[in-house]
Amino acid sequence: MGNIITAKNIVKRYSSHVALNDVSFHVPEGIIYGLLGPNGAGKTSMIRIINQITAPDSGEVLFKDEKLTPRHAELIGYLPEERGLYKKMKVGEQALYLARLKGMSKADAEAKLKAWFIKFDIKEWWDKKVEDLSKGMAQKVQFIVTVLHEPKLLILDEPFSGFDPINVEIIKGELHRLKKEGVTIILSTHNMASVEELCDNITLINQSKAVLEGNVNELRHSFKEHNWQVKFKGDDNAVKTALNGKFELLDLTPENNLSVARIKIPEGQNSNNLITALLPSCSIMGFSEILPSMSEIFISAVKRTNPTK
Amino acid sequence: MSKISLIIQREYVTRVRKKSFLIISILGPLLFIGIRFAPRLIVASRSEHQRVVVVDETKTLCGVLESNATVNYDYGYCNIDVNSVKKIFADSGHVSVLYIPKTEQIMEVKLFSKSDPGDDVVSSIEYQMNNILEKAKMKAENLDQAMIDKVKSHVKVKDIVNNKIANAGYNAGLGYACSFLIYIFIFLYSMQVMRGVTEEKTNRIVEVIISSVRPFQLMMGKVIGVGLVGLTQFLIWVILGFAVFSVGSSYIQSKEIDPKNALTEQTYKMGAPEQNGSITTVNTSNLDAANDTDDGLDNMLRATNWPLVVGGFLFYFLGGYMLYSALFAAVGSAVDQETETQQFMLPVTMPLILSIVVMGSIITNPHSTVAVWFSIIPLTAPVAMMARIPFGVPIWQLGLSMVLLIAAIFGAVWLAGRIYRVGLLMYGKKVTYKELGKWLFYK
Structure with a gap:
């Protein structure tokens, strides 16, 4: 399209x-x-x-x-x-006016408005003045x-x-x-x-x-930093030893009776290598890639483009 | 239905439906009538109670002064010592003591009161006393009344312009009334336009509307809609005023049946309308209204060039409104709140106020340089030219004034439109004149 x-x-x-x-x-x-x-x-x-x-x-x-x-x-x-x-102005009258400014005919606008008012359960507001509505109510009318x-x-x-x-x-x-x-x-x-x-x-x-x-x-x-999350059952220290400097352990937190590790995979390595390295030291319960949230992307992109202050 | 007519319709309907519109429609004519008759009513009501106790040492005026609407004379204490009379009424608010001391010639009398009885009372007493004393003196000199009447002269100037009876006082009244109406109308309804614009801006509905229509359409819709409201109001005033006036005057006529007046009116009605106040009309009016101080209102109504006055009134009424309401719309769009309008109001209202200030001088001297210039400059023309029209204005001045006003309206609407479309979306900023200037050139 x-x-x-x-x-x-x-x-x-x-x-x-x-x-x-x-x-x-x-x-x-x-x-x-x-x-x-x-x-x-x-x-x-x-x-x-x-x-x-x-x-x-x-x-x-x-x-x-x-x-x-x-x-x-x-x-x-x-x-x-x-x-x-x-x-x-009254709610219904006002909605009609705004609809007609968008080029709708009076009859068409009125029929469609009535349907929307029923759908949003605000039928009884038609003859109310806007000043008597709450902010949320007015927002509904505006959306319609x-x-x-x-x-x-x-x-x-x-x-x-x-x-x-x-x-x-x-x-x-x-x-x-x-x-x-x-x-x-x-x-x-x-x-x-x-x-x-x-x-x-x-x-x-x-x-x-x-x-x-x-x-x-x-x-x-494209913004991912090759960070992975591993949930495992076993000895934390054994896992740390298993990573052996080849993978960077970002943090390690207990969760219920499991442990959750966030691990960065450096260049030249891949997720399979990480699993292979970890297998002897613990039993893996979950393994997933950590994608950055839009919020993180937003902040990093804004920081990147703003001149350092 | 086109969008601009939708806007006009909304502006018109929401305003005409308001209670305040109804109230002003009814109160307006009453107010005008009130202003016209209030002075008489006030005088009549206030002076009814003024009791004047006369203490006359000369014994000549006791019982001679006649009570009237203003003063009620009391001769019960005529021969008592003034100081004791003063003591009796020392605490009475509506009683004055008139003390006429014994002198060779009555030159000065004294009026003692607890509270000021007012000019009317004082002048009424002076007038009566002078009259009585004058007559007494003339009698003493052996002059009889017939002789005195013969000696007195009553010269009246008949002002005839272009073979029509004119009356400077009447023209001034007409000019004053028309200009003042225009002034009030411009102020009242341009302010409504301004308030409407600011309201839309502070309500924040404006952005939704101008995503459907152009800001210019919104502005013009408002100007025209409010203008129609004003015109409607004016029409209601005219109709109501006319109704009240005709009811009122027929009431007055039925009270004072004056055969001479009735005859005069009949004569006028019989005269052909084409005569236009020609010699015959002048003669009849001279015959019938020999000592009529009013100078025959009918005659003057006929002498006025009504098509010009009514046409001029409508033109300057609407033209002036268009010019000012566009400027006021711009002011309304430049601010966030109505209270902030003050800073931009002054330069806009200045010419209007100035024209009402000089109106007095324009009416007393309708062909002076000031009058001519004020009636040609567009911002002052609506009020100033209207004040001059009843006196007759050279055609080139009228034409120039009208052409310039139309040009100014286009200019003001363009200017206002440029400021308006930017101003509507500016929030939280204190706007300066410099900034307004920049807005003109935004894309």
């Missing part, structure tokens, strides 16, 4: 700083794509450019190989990080409004903030369902656990530049 979004050499300058400096990436259709980066890295600037809220100083964004134009706005659903609703017009591309900026764990699960379920239906989702978040859980591909933006792009699994493999 092709790319739904292609960003080419995007540059965005503000009076005091450069928000995006020659950023390029592409988002394949039908996946969940993570847009990551520390605060102030330029994620929101990038998202606003895709939403045509601002324009880049140079570079271009393609939507399915077409240059982005205002009529694409109806194909995109956007949930900004800083989101709100008109406080004095974002997806109501059945966009091909969904852009969610920190979608889980402000939700309780139960509602986070509901939203995650909806995201999986939407992905199955072929919707592409761009997710900007600081929550690395949800990136590992949800995202297929990511781009990491740091200091206005894209410093890392690719498939989450591939990235984790």
Whole structure:
């Protein structure tokens, strides 16, 4: 499948700083794509450019190989990080208004809204004013409004903030369902656990530049440091002797009545050699490679690109 | 339905449905009527109770001064010593003691009160005393009333401009009313635009909306929507005001049936409308209203160039609103909270306030240099030009003023649009003028 979004050499300058400096990436259709980066890295600037809220100083964004134009706005659903609703307006009326701004007809919007309100069990809120809703309730309404017009591309900026764990699960379920239906989702978040859980591909933006792009699994493999975890039953000292300086023991901790060792395999050696070395000294109960978490990759990539202070 | 009309519709409906809209719609005309009649009512209500106890050592005025709406004379203490009378009423709030000392000629009298009885009471007493004393003196000099009436002269200037009866006072009133309405309207509704913009920004709904529509559409939708609210309000005022006025005046007419007035009105109605205040009309008005101080309001209403006044009013009413509401929208977008708007408000409101300040001088001298310039510069033109229109304005000045205003509206809308689209997304930053300047050139 092709790319739904292609960003080419995007540059965005503000009076005091450069928000995006020659950023390029592409988002394949039908996946969940993570847009990551520390605060102030330029994620929101990038998202606003895709939403045509601002324009880049140079570079271009393609939507399915077409240059982005205002009529694409109806194909995109956007949930900004800083989101709100008109406080004095009634929930149903407001949702209808926002849906119609996305180009839906009144009847269509009303029918679909009613279905969503039943699905999320918030039917009785229709005639309530927004100021009477809790923050979590308002977030639900905002999510509905974002997806109501059945966009091909969904852009969610920190979608889980402000939700309780139960509602986070509901939203995650909806995201999986939407992905199955072929919707592409761009997710900007600081929550690395949800990136590992949800995202297929990511781009990491740091200091206005894209410093890392690719498939989450591939990235984790490429960042691996050949560390392995061995669970065994036996004498700790015998194991230490067996490693015999050929393998580096990172740490050793007891777990229930087993021991867990983390061992680094140096270049020139492989996992089979490690097993062979260990076999005489203990009985191996578990053996697995340790892949770095997205959080570790994030931190190491950010550290690598930041000048040492 | 296009997106901008959706926005206009929302802005309009949410505002018109508010209770405050209904309240202002009803209270507005009442307020105007209140301002018009309040002075009379206040005078009438306040002076009813002012009791004036007369102590007259000259014995000439005792029982002569007549009680009226303002003063209620009490002659029960006329011949008692002033100091003891003063003592009796020392603690009475609404009683004054009028002391007329014995002198050759009454030159000065004294009014003792616990609390100030006010100008009206004092001048009413002065007026009556002077009248009575004058008449007494004339009688003493053997002048009779017929002679005095003959000597008195009543010259009235009939102001005739382009063969139409004009009246500077009436024109001033019309100009003042129209300009003041425009001023109020611009202020009231431009502020609403500003407040709406800041509200959307602080609510953080704005980013969702401008991912669907362009910031410019949102801004114009708001400006137009709020403008329509204002127009609706104004229409309600006109209709309500007209209704109240006609009910009120028919009530007044039924109370004071004046055959001469009725006749005058009939004469006017019979006269063909094309006559436009020609000589015949002037004559009838001279005949019928020989000692009419009001100068025939009907006549002047006919003399006014209504299409010009109404057209001008609508043009400057809407044009002025467009110009200022765009600027106010920009101000609203540049700040995070309504309280921070102050710093940018001053330069925007300055010309408007200035034009209301010089309005007095414009009305007294509608063709002065100041009046001409103020009515041509777009930021002051809506108020200043409207004040001049009833007096008649050279066509080139009117044309120039209108063309410049339209150009200024385009300029202001462009400028505001540039600031608006950047300002909407700027949070937590204290914005300076320098920064605003840079925003104009962002892509």
